[in-house]
Amino acid sequence: MKISLDWLSEYFDADIPASQIIQALERIGLMVEGREEKEGDVILEIETYSNRPDTLGHLGMARELAAALGLSLKERRWPLSELSTRTADLVDVQIWDDNLCPRYCGALVKGVKVGPSPAWLRKRIESMGLNSINNVVDITNYVLFSTSQPIHAFDLGKVGGAKVIIRRAKKGERLLCLDGTDLTLAPDMLVIADETKPIALAGVIGGQESAVTETTTDVFIESATFDPVSVRKTRKAVGLQTDASYRFERGADIGFAPQAAVMAASLLTAFGGRVCEVPVDVCPLPLKKKGVVLRHRRITDLLGVEVDPDFIQRTFRALGFDIESKQPGIWQVRVPTWRVDIEREADLIEEAARFFGYDNIPAVVPPLQVVDPIPDKIRQTSRQIRPLLFHYGFNEVIDFSFSDAERESLWTTGLEPIEIRNPISIRTSLLRTTLLGGLVETAAWNRNRGLDAIQIFEIGKVYFREEQGFKERLSLGMLSTGMRDEPHWRTGRREADFYALKGTCEALLRQLRYEPFSFERADRPFFEPGSCLALALKEDKLGCLGRVAERIRAALDLKQPVWAAEIDLDLLFGKQPRPFAYQPVAKYPSIIRDVSLLVPRDVAYQDIRQAVEKLRLPILEDVRLIDRYSGESVPQDRISLLFRFVYRHLRKTLLAEEVERAEQQILSQLKRNFGVQLREGGQIDNRTGKN
Amino acid sequence: MKTLESRIGALKTKFDESLAGATDAGALEELRNEFLSRKRGRVTLLFEELKSLPPEEKRSFGRLVNELKAHVQKNLAVSLKGSIRIKSGAKGKLTVIEDDADRDQVDLTLPGETLPWGAPHPVMLFLEEIERIFETMGFSVAEGPEIETDYYNFEALNFPPHHPARDDWDTLYLGENLLLRTHTSPMQVRVMEKHKPPIRIIVPGKVYRREAIDPTHLPMFYQVEGLLVDEGVTFAHLKGTLDLFLKRLLGDKIGTRFRPSFFPFTEPSAEVDISCLICSGRDQACPVCGGTGWKELLGAGMINPQVLKNVNIDPERYSGWAFGLGIERAAMFCYQIADMRTFYENDLRFTRQFFLK
């Protein structure tokens, strides 16, 4: 809201320095956001609040300032040069919908000479950033920016039948607005109509046909109160926001409507206008002043400081409230009509606090207290993952949750994306169904800036539409491309690859004890064929990992191979982790046997491992693949896998025969199932180092 | 005896050829076995052979065999990346040892090994600092849904339908009554519906606004909501807690200013500013405060009794306060980051810096 200090001074007898005004207003929460000097005037841009329409005019600001500084407002008089004709004899005002229009006041000014505004008026209008139009229009704006009550001027000569009817629009009725918009009206819109047609859209904008022009002589001033919700819905439906609708949708001062009409009429007498007797005031419902009880104890309880009761009484009186002490510490407060924000005691306490000054309320740290924790298991578990991923060299990124049709069709996740109804741009019109889209784009961004080692992850929501409605699920996305770290003389150049990423997935599940998990070959449209594994826990698929499809990389001009994985954390955390149990450290030594096996190339490692585990050998403590080799000494159709078997008995030292027997069991099982052979000289007993 | 010398030479050639063809650790291990195995290793067998030679020849050929052994050992070791070798220790453990041949000439000034270490996102790092501060004050941390209903995002928070106050929260709608939450405040209602006072909780999370992206606005950002409900909770407690929190987060020199504001769900409402440490209000062109000396950081207030009634908490018995803080904005102030978009570009050269803090 623009406030001209020159204009504001109309309400005060004494000159108040600008700095004092700004300081006082800011102390009560009316922050000065801009300041402009113009023709000896200072114009402030003041932040106002949607619950305080009364501050959308100079009068309202003056009231706040007066209360803050302990000054009183100057009484302003609006003398009329009156005709003996009664207004009601010349214009017939009828409210047909008193829910949407609780009060309609009107003044009729005859003999007005429409022309340019005098200098003082032009200055006022221009200080609000508007252009002066003519004396009548400028006066309506002057009243609006003075009092925050929007008023409208009709050329009575163009009001058919001199009837002013406040009613809902009829289906198909049209209105050519002042700004040139030709509107088709809907039946829920409130209009001002003459005997045949709408002449204004109530509280929003006037019609061109009934507008004041240079030939106008009889001006009918409208000063009314319209239902805020109705005005808001109408102005949204027609897409017009005006100074009037901005105020009406926040709530106009129903008590002030007649005065605003009189004020405008009085100002018009300077241009030859003579005002008809007894202005119109149609107010079908009785006006009630809201009454609220205020307890002193309650103020103390909520603010944490005792505020002097005299100060409270003084402040409310200065703000135009009636305040009476019913019994010690309890007041009956009556709210002025312009304070549409005050409904309850809490609203009054806020006023008391505002004028008491937040700076005068002490800062007290609340006493420490034992409070039951409110657990959030999903969050806690997802926080445990992050250090592990950092340890594996993955950097955390956060991407916007938005997506677009292009990205979604590139990825084809099979999930139906959720649309945003009012997106700010087409690029952000959907919500993402996968984290991988953003991760690959982030990888491309970093690659284009010369980074070689890109290991990134995001923990965030993905969103999709299901029959039962919209879903959001917590997901983990990981991506690895290029080097795994910077080249180093000791470690050489370690490149990102499938197994590095898989190892991170495995470590994560093991660390959180989500076991036993397994991987199966799978196909995803966004991964290269044959490069993808699905991750499963018991029967449920939790995610997948693989090599990002060529076409996706091509779309981002990312030339190097990219590996990525995505895991549904909501699904994962919904599972029961293996319970943790402490294992005593074994007292007896283990026997370690490295066994080199010739395995047909079509047999998967996971199958061999599961076959060994299936034997449930009690002395077999660990199985580990420690090398994999193919070459001259290995037949073409086979591969040599070097397994390390660790045997141990918890209650005694193992005998060589026991280990031998277990190993034979393993070997014959593998031979039977897969045709696996022992490699020549392939058994090494590491305890002695002898073949 | 020339034959023995040429056999040693041939073995050396064979070893060199095999070594050149070896591509992995397994092949090297095989090569080691072939030459150095204690039972059948080719070099081992040569030493066996030496035993039957006359003493003179034993010496001269012994030198050659020893040279061959050293050659094999050295090259096997060097071939393993980073000039280490893996040796099966007596206990069967894999041990990494310094190469014997290099021991005397090791350059100890060579740089030590580095482990690649991932870094958290700066927003999360900052959020964690905030969480830690509140956890020490007995607050729990929980999160809530990002897709919200109109009821939780607005109505239960005392935003009447069609009230212009809603315009201050530019909303992205997904359906008739579904939207992307515009603030973390809906969790005030969700938490109070489920839990009875005393309640101390903070709620971090993503929030969404219908805003075009520019250096100070994003359509998605992080907020943290704070909520305390108990008997006898006052505005003074709100001031005390936030003052303490901001000093712990940003440093003891930070001054705070509470000024009246309006939020439908709190009353009295406040906006909290922190003092500008860059210019202390002396620079009209200060990029942080614009010369006012203050930077707006968070919104707060006493919970509106109507909100308590909406969740069946008796406002005559209980009172509470809430606040909402924009994480990026706070982090921008803390680290002097000029452009909010930087957080979501995810340039690793930017994000990785912060964990050094």
Ligand SMILES: [Zn+2]
């Ligand atoms: Zn500054």
